[in-house]
Amino acid sequence: MDILVVLEDNHGSLHRMSKEAVAGAQKMGGTVTALAIGGNAEALAGELSDIDLTEVITVNHRLVSSYNADGYSEVVKQVIESESYLSIVAGHTYQTRDYMPRLSAKRGIPFIPDIISFDADGFVKQVLNAKLNAIVSTSVETFILSFQSAAFSDEDLIPGSCASRPFEVNLDASMVRSETEEPFQEDAGDVDLESAELIISIGRGIEKEENIPMVFELAEALGAEVSASRPVVDSGWIESFRQVGSSGQTVAPKLYFSLGISGAIQHVVGMKGSKNILSINKDPDAPIFEIGDYAVVGDLLEIIPKLIEALQTEKNS
Amino acid sequence: MKIAVLIKQVPGSESPLPLNSTQTWVDEAQVTYTMNPPDNYALEEALLIKEKVGDGEVVLVSLGPERVKKVIREGLAKGADRGIHLEEDSQIETDPLSIARSFASVLQDENFDLILTGLQSDDTGMGQTGVLIGEFLEMTTATLVVETKILNGQIRIKRELESGWFQWVKLPLPSSISIQSGLNTPRYPSLKGIMGAKKKEIRVISASEHQSATRAQAIDQVFVPQTTKKTEVIEGNADTVVARIVEILKYDVKVL
Numbered sequence: 001m002d003i004l005v006v007l008e009d010n011h012g013s014l015h016r017m018s019k020e021a022v023a024g025a026q027k028m029g030g031t032v033t034a035l036a037i038g039g040n041a042e043a044l045a046g047e048l049s050d051i052d053l054t055e056v057i058t059v060n061h062r063l064v065s066s067y068n069a070d071g072y073s074e075v076v077k078q079v080i081e082s083e084s085y086l087s088i089v090a091g092h093t094y095q096t097r098d099y100m101p102r103l104s105a106k107r108g109i110p111f112i113p114d115i116i117s118f119d120a121d122g123f124v125k126q127v128l129n130a131k132l133n134a135i136v137s138t139s140v141e142t143f144i145l146s147f148q149s150a151a152f153s154d155e156d157l158i159p160g161s162c163a164s165r166p167f168e169v170n171l172d173a174s175m176v177r178s179e180t181e182e183p184f185q186e187d188a189g190d191v192d193l194e195s196a197e198l199i200i201s202i203g204r205g206i207e208k209e210e211n212i213p214m215v216f217e218l219a220e221a222l223g224a225e226v227s228a229s230r231p232v233v234d235s236g237w238i239e240s241f242r243q244v245g246s247s248g249q250t251v252a253p254k255l256y257f258s259l260g261i262s263g264a265i266q267h268v269v270g271m272k273g274s275k276n277i278l279s280i281n282k283d284p285d286a287p288i289f290e291i292g293d294y295a296v297v298g299d300l301l302e303i304i305p306k307l308i309e310a311l312q313t314e315k316n317s
Numbered sequence: 318m319k320i321a322v323l324i325k326q327v328p329g330s331e332s333p334l335p336l337n338s339t340q341t342w343v344d345e346a347q348v349t350y351t352m353n354p355p356d357n358y359a360l361e362e363a364l365l366i367k368e369k370v371g372d373g374e375v376v377l378v379s380l381g382p383e384r385v386k387k388v389i390r391e392g393l394a395k396g397a398d399r400g401i402h403l404e405e406d407s408q409i410e411t412d413p414l415s416i417a418r419s420f421a422s423v424l425q426d427e428n429f430d431l432i433l434t435g436l437q438s439d440d441t442g443m444g445q446t447g448v449l450i451g452e453f454l455e456m457t458t459a460t461l462v463v464e465t466k467i468l469n470g471q472i473r474i475k476r477e478l479e480s481g482w483f484q485w486v487k488l489p490l491p492s493s494i495s496i497q498s499g500l501n502t503p504r505y506p507s508l509k510g511i512m513g514a515k516k517k518e519i520r521v522i523s524a525s526e527h528q529s530a531t532r533a534q535a536i537d538q539v540f541v542p543q544t545t546k547k548t549e550v551i552e553g554n555a556d557t558v559v560a561r562i563v564e565i566l567k568y569d570v571k572v573l
Binding site for chain 1 (some may be wrong): 487
């Protein structure tokens with residue numbers, strides 16, 4: 001099977017999930033080629049020079065020097081039309097979600113998104129807020145796949161070597177209808193969640209803003225950083241730079257201590273690499289328990305003050 | 318400003334989800350349904366845009382069996398002007414391309430300036446219908462939008478990127494935009510709205526009028542995920558639980 005992995009530029013370097021996508025594609029078998037688009041295409045290709053790929057195709061055209069959905073979907077379309085790839089693979093990133101459906105509609109080929117694994121029966125995708133898994137199959141030869149964060153590991157990349165080859169695309173200004181401004185960051189905080197060893201993370205189960213200080217007290221007693229799931233950030237109870245999940249940060253601490261987080265997939269993708277996961281939730285069926293090492297079923301508002309007390313006693317002993 | 322909002326009816330987050338006898342989806346008879354929460358934000362954004370622009374029409378479009386009329390009525394009660402129901406025989410359609418073709422075939426004659434969708438559905442979570450329709454109808458597209466501003470013949474949108482990054486993009490109308498959840502506070506229907514909704518039009522398009530025969534992808538089977546991890550369940554009163562947590566922190570995770 002001939003696979004084309006479309007790479008993503010993450011502020012000048014190769015997106016973590018692009019490496020995972022290459023690892024997943026290699027696992028699928030057959031020949032794997034990568035495609036890098038934009039002003040940094042050569043640099044991105046360089047990051048894969050010691051990986052077993054047929055080649056990295058690079059496209060650098062002024063209309064796609066930075067990302068736009070019109071241009072990117074057209075570029076991938078032209079590349080796959082000139083060669084004969086059967087599957088197009090990418091990480092299930094925000095960018096992939098933005099333009100891959102355009103390619104799907106342009107070519108009439110299905111886009112099977114957010115895959116966590118595959119076998120002979122088909123591709124496995126989480127459905128119904130990750131409470132069930134579905135096996136998705138396709139009846140056609142050519143299709144697009146995107147892999148969920150951490151579905152595959154860049155540690156499994158097959159080493160080798162590959163060269164890059166520039167590809168001439170045929171784009172004119174009328175094809176790119178959008179005017180795109182520079183990306184920017186809002187309130188970047190000084191909390192470094194990505195390198196934190198201990199993280200206490202709060203979800204909707206914290207119930208109200210008045211309960212937040214208690215969590216910071218617990219964090220102080222434990223020497224942990226505080227993060228949160230999206231609903232808590234959306235409520236304005238905590239700063240957005242503390243958000244963990246698909247729209248926030250990806251963390252992998254020694255201990256992820258979750259308080260009142262149900263475990264929606266959008267959150268789980270940001271923390272499932274944690275070494276130890278300890279969760280408190282009053283719902284015994286909360287999906288977060290499925291991925292956890294320790295599942296405490298109980299009322300966190302009752303447990304937290306007692307735990308703070310116990311930790312202080314422990315410290316003084 | 319003529320705005321279409323695509324709304325889907327999905328199993329509620331608290332609903333039981335027993336598998337059906339063929340294990341191809343959940344047993345519909347035991348499921349309680351709700352409006353897909355992300356679509357509720359798209360609807361609110363449409364109503365806000367209409368209010369700001371001062372005139373226009375908000376049209377709800379939903380695909381599914383008879384039961385989806387309930388979410389169309391709910392949206393009409395919140396202030397949408399009329400509804401279109403694309404009837405569907407099967408319990409759930411899982412091929413995004415054929416879903417998008419159905420919508421596109423019905424929407425193309427209406428000449429909408431804007432199509433708004435939620436970022437993804439809480440059931441199959443394919444997250445692509447709005448963009449597919451946009452491409453089929455030659456509209457501009459954008460996803461994960463957290464702010465909208467209507468300009469003359471254009472829309473300026475703020476896209477959410479990953480890890481706290483954002484980007485402003487200007488697109489010519491017509492445009493199909495998928496909305497990120499949490500960008501507004503969806504309203505509740507007023508009593509007057511609920512009464513008025515009964516008189517609003519819901520156009521019904523039968524399955525044979527919009528469905529195409531081909532299916533490129535399908536859900537063959539669903540199953541309850543097996544945990545590979547061994548999870549220790551800790552129950553009991555708060556004191557028992559706290560004592561165990563301290564032990565874990567001390568001896569297992571070794572952070573005390």
